[in-house]
Amino acid sequence: MTEPGLPDEPRCGRTPVVPPEMAETVRTILGSEGGTASSDTSCLRHPDHPDHADNPHYSLLADLGAKDGGAWTLWRGPNLLLVLLPWCTTLEDEPCLLFHGHPGPCPSSQPSG
Numbered sequence: 001m002t003e004p005g006l007p008d009e010p011r012c013g014r015t016p017v018v019p020p021e022m023a024e025t026v027r028t029i030l031g032s033e034g035g036t037a038s039s040d041t042s043c044l045r046h047p048d049h050p051d052h053a054d055n056p057h058y059s060l061l062a063d064l065g066a067k068d069g070g071a072w073t074l075w076r077g078p079n080l081l082l083v084l085l086p087w088c089t090t091l092e093d094e095p096c097l098l099f100h101g102h103p104g105p106c107p108s109s110q111p112s113g
């Protein structure tokens with residue numbers, strides 16, 4: 001399943017097990033901020049991304065709009081973290097679709113030829 005706008009690139013694709021409390025928190029954020037819950041909560045990182053303490057999986061739980069960024073979950077093993085982060089603005093011409101300060105290169109910045 002591909003979300004519109006996301007680059008068609010291989011992705012890690014692991015899905016977080018979001019605890020009910022966290023899902024409720026996201027719903028609360030969406031209620032007050034006005035945004036859309038992401039239907040694709042799989043890890044957006046490269047399939048070969050390192051899996052250690054400084055490199056958790058991350059997936060978008062909710063899109064809070066162009067200005068407000070997104071609600072993300074960063075996780076490694078059973079430990080999930082809910083964070084609100086602004087969008088990455090490294091690319092000026094096209095949205096990177098990851099959060100500001102994400103590790104690694106922007107998914108859309110790969111040379112295409």
Ligand SMILES: [Zn+2]
Binds near residue numbers: 012013045049
């Ligand atoms: Zn991952």
Ligand SMILES: [Zn+2]
Binds near residue numbers: 088089105106
């Ligand atoms: Zn980026």
